[in-house]
Structures are given as C-alpha cells and as structure tokens.
Amino acid sequence: MDRRHFIGQSAAAVGLLAGLSSHTKAANLQKAEILVIGGGYGGATAAKYLRLLSNNTARVTLIEPNTSFVSCPMSNLVIGGSRTIAEITSPYDTLSKRHGIKIIQDSVSSIDPDKKTVILSSGKTLRYDKAIMSPGVSMNFKSVEGLAQANKDGVTLQAWKAGPETVALHKQLAAMREGGTFAISIPEAPYRCPPGPYERACQVANYLQQHNPKGKVLVLDANQDVVSKGALFKKVWAEQYAGMIEYRPKSNVIGVDAKTKTLKLEVEDDVKADVLNILPQMAAGEIAIKTGLANSNGRWANVNFLNFESTARKDIHVLGDAIQIAPLMPKSGHMANQHAKVAAAAIVAELNGWEINPAPVLTNTCYSFVNNREVVHVASVHQYNAAEKTFKTVPGSGGLSPAPSILEGIYAWGWAHNIWADSLG
C-alpha cells in the first residue's frame, strides 16, 4: 500500500466514524421525547421551532388545556370595547396539521424530575427526555386580603390572563353607573407585561370618553412611578384624558371589601370604586413552583440563559414570564417567543451532539395603544454576555417612540398578526 492510498483510506475511515457518531446523536434527536408544557407565546413557539429547526425530525408533544390561544397583547382593546375577543384568538390545530406536533388537551398536575415523568390531570403518565415548561404567571391572590374570594365570586376581576375575564371586565365597564370610577391596582414589579396596566387605563378612559364621559379611572400603583413608557403615558393622560385618569404612585392595595367595593391601601385612606380590577403580586406558573423550579426567592425560575435549562433540574427548560429575568428583560409575549427559539435551537444542537450557540440574541418589541388608533412602543436588543452569563442590552440600541402615532398603530397590528403566525401558524 502506498502512503497516499493509506491516507485516503484513513480519511474515509474517519469520515465513516464521524458519520456513525453523528448518526447516533441524530438518532437521539429523533428518538427523544420532548414535552412542551403550556401553549402560550413561549410554549407554542418552542414546539413549532423544535420541529422547524430539526427539519421536522424531533418528536414534540404540546400539553395545553385550552382549545384555542387568546392573546394577552391586544386584550386591553377588548376591555376598551374597540375589538372583540374573536379578533385576538387563534386556533392551536395548525401546530398539529402543518407541523406534526402532537397536542394533548390537558394540564399537568405534577412532574417527577428524577423519573422524568409528567402526570396529567387526566391521570395519564408521560415520559420525557426533555421538558420545556412555559407556564406563564400565577396570581398570588393571597397578597391582597379578601381578593381570592372576591375574584372567585367575580366581584373583582384580574383579566390579566386573557380569556373569559377579559370579556367580563368589558361588561363590568359597560355596566358601570354614570360617573362611576374604574379602579386598577398594580402590584410591585416584576409582573407580567410592564406597560400593560397603563395601556389598560388608556383603553378604559377611551371607552368612557365615548360612553360615560363623567366616569373616572383611578390607577393605584404599588411602584414608585410608572414602570414602563412613563413619560409617554403621563403625557397622553394629561393631553387626551385630562381629569379622567388619576394616577397615584406608591399606592399599594393590601385588602378588598367586596361588599362595599372598598380597597384598603398600605398607607393612604381607603378608596371606594365601582369596578375593581385588582392585579395581585405574580410569580412563576404554579407547576414551576410545585416542581421546585422557582429557585429565585421562591417566585421565579433561574435558568441557564444559553439554553433556558432550569438551574434546579436538569432537562427541564423554562421559558417566558416564569423565569428570573436578566437585567432590563421584560416579561412579555414577544420575549417569551424569543426565549423559545433560543431554547429550541439549543435543544436541537444538544441532541445532535453539537455545541450550542455560545452567543444567542433576543429582541423585544412592545406596542401599547393609548387610544383605539395611536400607539407607542418600547424596543430592546439583548446579547448574551459570556463573562456574566446573562443577557445584556446593547448600549445605544433600543428605545421608545417619540410620541403616539397612527403609523405605529398599524405596525402594532402587523406585529400581532405576525407573532401569532410565527408562534402558532
């Protein structure tokens, strides 16, 4: 055998070995049972992108109790009456029909991270190799005395998880007596959707201007100041809703009397209102807490930001509002969608035996409607910082709208239609 021939054969052998090795790892990708728990912006996107980024070879099951997806972004417009719940609802079945994702309509009652099993509410047990949990937030009704019962009875509503309460809150607004007061209380940050309560105040006021012009909106904020888009919202309140929206910072609601519709505040005097939209403190979705993943103050789940794997439990990845955020990372649907793509790509890489991307990028875009046409945005770009093992916003990037505009109102709907298609279509 001459030397050249030997080298050729060796190269072929190396190629074959590399091929076998790759074959085994690829088989891991094809054989792995991947369960996605929760079909919100994070979970639905993760399920879809696991299929897309694996060229449809990953086996993906989505567990979601609802038959359709109702978007939290845009739901304030339903409360304000300019849009219907149908306009912000998307079906789940495209994920199965177009992308081959198995959908189980159920919820998860418990997870055994040692045995790597999930028990569904129906009693069925599923095994997983990788679990992706995108459980959203849980509402800590106990943080406000009397709120759990008041909300159960429908006297107060949160309508922070879009759905039946969104429609019910609009009905309460529409039925409010002439000149009545609609009170919104905001918990201390972090909570889901930082600008959401302030957008809601605008939408309620926009409705009142048309249907109940002597009505008032009272915003009771536990925070020191408006948490997001503060200058923009305050300008709109002064210019478009003067005398209608009253904003009180440092006003922490600690109790509610459902009979008299009275709110107890930590420091100030009690407040009476006609419609009570009380947002309690929030934490990671219950299943994340129950599984022992909420290892940041018992509220949020710490994750490895390269693949969104829980730091408490191996092979469970947590996305979206449930995680302990990186600096300046909002709890938003857009951000959950971005988390999902990083996690999906990392899981596909890992199961292929490849190095996971050491420099992932996230963006956030959040539009708020200040009336039924004009919008303001906040945007940011978050690059992974290897030295600090977290995401950091890029200096000089991101920012706010200079002022509300109709053009951004059009873009906001463009954003909604595209993110719904990107996550569910």
Next chain:
Amino acid sequence: MQMKYLKPILVTSALISLNQWSGLSFAQTADQLYKRGLAATCANCHGTDGKGVVDGGMPLINNLTSAQMLEKLKAYKSGALEGTIMPQLAKGYSDEQLTTIANQLGKKQ
C-alpha cells in the same frame, strides 16, 4: 487530474452524503442551525423565515434581495435611514450578525 488523488475524496464525500441521507434526513450543520436561529429573532414581526403576513400591516421583507436587505439594515444601524423600531433594533446587532440575517432572509440572486 490523476484518479488516485480523486478517489479518497469521492469515497469520503459519498460517506458524508450517505450519513446525511440515512443518519439524519437532516441536511443541516451546526452552522446552519446557528444562522436560522439568529434570523428567527426577526420572525416575530416579519414572519417565520421572513415570510410575513400579507396585508397584516407590517412591511414585508421577503421582496428584498440579501444585498438590498443588508444595505437597508446597515442604513438603519448608521442612522442614514429613519424608521420607528428598526433603527433602534439594528443598532443592537453586530455587522456580522446583520450580514448573516440578510443572507438568511433575503432573496438569493
């Protein structure tokens, strides 16, 4: 070219092809996965793989060639091109990342 030089290359590439065909039905490399993941950061607003919802309200980007897209992204980044969100987002990406995104999402010409 002498055949004996070519032979090992052919054998190796045949094995690689075989591997891609049998092992994976997964004609993708780690590098391609990285590029697809990066481009997916745009999909929330501009559609999965850059295919935006037609008449959805957001400007479509899949009518641009990769070269046109990169030129536009760089103009947003430098401030030469005004906009609402894009000037703010483009400043968050490196030139290399913008090039990758334009190559992924732009029409190939």
